[in-house]
Amino acid sequence: MSVQMVTVTIDGRTIQVPKGTNLVEAAKLAGIEIPVFCYHPKLDPAGVCRMCLVQIEKIPKPQAACVTNVDRDGMVVMTQTPAVDDLRKGVLEFLLLNHPLDCPVCDKGGECDLQDLTIEHGPAVSRLVDPKIHKPKSVELGNFIVLDNERCILCRRCVRFDDEIATEGNLIIEERGHSNFVTMMAGESYDSYFSGNTIELCPVGALTSEQYRFQARPWDLKKVESVCHGCSVGCNVNEEFRFGKLLRLTARDNAAIDNGWMCDRGRFNYKFVHEADRVTQPLVKKDGQFVPVTWAEALATVAEKFKAIKASVGGKGFGVIGGGKLANEEAYLLQKFARVALQTNNVDHRVSEQLVASLAAFPGKQTDISDAGAILIVDTEPAETAPVLDLRIRRMADRKKAKLAVVGAVMPAYRGRHARVQVKPGQTAGVLAALAAVAAGRQPAASAADPVAVTKLVELLKGAKKVVILWGGNDAATGKALIDLASALKKAAMQNDPGRSVHVLIPGAQANSRGAEAMGVLPNFFPGYAPAAEAKTRETVSNLWGVRNLVPEPGLATGAMLKAAADGEVKALVLSGANLLNTYPDRKLVTEALDKAFVVAFDIFLNETAAAADVVLPVAAISEKSGTYTTLDGLVQAVKIAKKPEGSAQADGDILVALASAMGVRLAESPLATNNEIGKLVAKLDGSVTLTGAPNSLLPAAAPASAVAPATAVAGDLLLVPVDRLYAGGSTAQFDVEFRHAQPKPEATFNPADAARLGLKAGEEIELAAGDGFIRLSVAVDKRVVAGTVQAIRGLSAAPVNALMNAVSGTAPVAVTARKLALEVAD
């Protein structure tokens, strides 16, 4: 489709622009800057600040350039006449009338549009003789945002962002005329996951960061380009330092990934890097107490223990878990360490229910969402696990550009009408199988979904040329059914069906889950998804690594390793950034395994798992090491060192090399050599590469998906649905004193019908129990919770939901009982 070009003359320069281009953008193309406040290229033009007034031939009144489109040939525009200068001066005079001019103490000073444009176009002195109007100067708008009403010029960029991009529409302008102010509807707190973006959008210093307020001047900050390691989206950021201290994170626009936005977890959860609670020295447990030791002593202790185990039981005495938080190169070294130094294939990056972080058969990009015709969301809440990616889905839903369908036990909310199939846990696979059958023109088996709904949903998906499927990656049976559905949608199964492109995106359980997967941190795959069981793979790798006798038999996956450790077969566990007590869906098993085995934990905090270890090795945090990271859609992005590690913390890769060396094994010649190895086995990680995803065979063979989940075991029991919350999981949130106040409280959310039946009221304290595990939470009620289920937040140390789960049943539904807590009466 070609774009029609039209001719426009701006200040005597005649250029061709695509029809419909607004005059601000057209002027940019002509090399002319039209000053703006309310206009922002990523927001719909509002035309309210009137700074961009220009003169247009044949139109008597001045026109706002941002809302005037070039839609005909021959428009003649003047932006530099005395009249336009006068108007600009006038608008600036109006804006500055009651502006406090507290630039010397304003965070924005130095990067403020009002300051810059006043210097360029403004009047030199104010003609106001009356006293300035005073307004509230530090209003806490939300968790992280402080509003200065006096500085606000009411350009509404923040309000428009909240409405158009976050599509939440809670931020509003209240009152009229000069009494206008930005606030929240009904006086709530502005706790959107995306609130931080308004700080950067604000053209003045009205919206400020609670954390960065009064900390520095922009010209004193050292900017380092980096990538957010908070989740698998991989937003591009600037880390800004002063005197070596990380003071703020700002967005760095990458159209392929973040589109210039960040989430609040990424933006505000950074102070942990300087936290006093960080582990800054190696710790070795002696008589049940951690004792700080030197690196030499710590490595000698571990190496000695490992050598002894290797001598007695060989490689099967080891288990290596984690790697999803490491850089690609470090993840590569982790699996190489397991396979070469420990002589085992017992290595697995998976620390939660997630089984796969990608599917090679249906590769997709985040940008695919933005031109999809239909989006299917299965068993995941993208807003909680990949928030900035969710902005793309929200946009498509809000602008009605794509049809949206949600299947699962969790129902993420979007604006506008969309198809929903609410099921109980364990029923998703059946529903997807039914969808796949109908899509392929077969008779579907009975499922939890209404047959009419299944037919309509397939029609919805088939109505699109491009389908994007988002999936949590959690259940093997669901995965198999999802692959069937995607295949059926992709190929022209029936007559007159042209087929369509299908893309599957899986938000990783950890920031670099997909990278760890590709780097072979898997018990049955070597780097590049080479099957461990094949002799050819081992031969290639042996030759490259210069080692002999790689273990032929596939290793154990995380669950099996833990089981073996609990049974005493695995003697030592290496945990890399893996807080299993918090994340693995069987807390009891993890406890037993940690009790039995010799545990070496690589971590930055002494979280519950690290506290149960025998040796804790302090590792470098974000911006303290270099490496590449893989986004959930396979893009590889490089991160450079920006600060020194705290204390004597070291990069994971360096520790692995040193530990191997202490065991007498040479793990890597040099970083360059490691990169070359990765280049040969996987791909050259140079920033332009997109890694291929996992083969379907990574999904373990599942028990045949029963169409309908087993009925609840005991009458009155509810099926547990663990849910993700952006601020819940991870030690970085828990140990960040300036962030943790925003963490959600442990809550069990019931369907109103269930709450009524059980006599539970919102706010009441209850206990959820399954088997001998139980957690205490308070009751919440939400009609979006499927009847017969109860939702509890994952990853909260105060109420670890994995205490209710057990790996024996795998990811099968867990029945839980809710019981009110007896009132404790004080004497």
Added chain:
Amino acid sequence: MQFEPVLTKGIGEVDLTNIDVYEAQGGYQGLRKALTSMEPLAVVDEVKKANLRGRGGAGFPAGVKWGFLPNDGRARYLTVNADESEPGTCNNRTLIFANPHQIVEGIIIAAFANRIAQSFIYIRGEMKRGAGLLEKAVADAKARGYVGKNILGTGFDQEITVHRGAGAYICGEESALLNSLEGRRGEPRVKPPFPAVVGLYGCPTIINNIETISCIPHIINNGWEWFTKISANPENPKSCGPKLFTISGCVQKPGNYELPIGMSLREVIEVAGGLKPGRTFKAAQPGGSSSPLLGPQHLDVRMDFEGVAAAGSMLGTAAVMVYDDTVDLVEVALYWAKFYSAESCGQCTPCREGTFWLERTFDRILQGGGTAKDVKIIGDMRTQMAGTTICVLSDAAAFYPTSLLKLFPEELDRYIKKLKEVRPA
């Protein structure tokens, strides 16, 4: 020419809110004629030829406005603007309270002409009783089969919804009205696109004033030629028809008067009983608070759209406010400045800041703190506030002060130079 009241015929004599009385006076005959004997386009044509100019203030020809609706299969809406809030204006109010069926009939004809199935009357929130009367009129008309499905067996359907505003002057601006009707903040929209193309709920929408709509049954009944002949100034064929004038201020009999368009300002003042004995005429605002001042030199200006415009003001809502020699025009300026400052929606910078700046400036001047610099600031508002914003509220706020400077500089000078004023008690 002898003028017979058209829109206000029977008001004060009979109870026109009663549908029987209205019909006895010839009501709903225009509806019958249009729906049963005319094609929709013929109705549009009739209104076009009648040169019915919008009575809400801008004076845009209604028939031409109707012709802008695109034919693209989208739903269309008719919205009747009854948010009469212009200070000094209460002519719509009379038509709503005393002759609601005339409005209902006009709506149905206009909707028929433009093939619209749903109409809205957006009525000023304070006119609670008027809303009730309109609702009753719609219900009564529905009972007679004039509203609802298959009107008069012609297959034409029409529903009319009465919606009360929440008390904002700006919601009388047509696009702010649409926002308010949609449940959004009442703020004018950027134009283009105009409501005829993208209006209510994003669909083509006609917005007509109550008085404009009230004229339509009579045009259909009596033909366009009859309508064009109603004028007190036959030399100007561009303005015609009956017009309600709200005459207030320093006259003996203030009130609503239905007059042929085109009488001179002097005649209009005479209609309202003239000035009080012993007073001399100082100034008048011919079309509500938003119209620039006229002075004694303008007494022979013809009160039609062109005549008033040529004198540097505008006919607006034809709310003539008369000031005699006892009035301090600077006090009036503060009064209007306060009004516009309170009613600005606040989205555009010049209006939000400028209206309040004017209010504070006039307040200070009246308290004796004015300087020559203030006169310059007020004068600058002509270029800084007028014509620089999304809607014309900003222009309206600047009109009075700038026309005051132009026509009556001595009024401000008196304060600034602190001269003692000699004024009749």
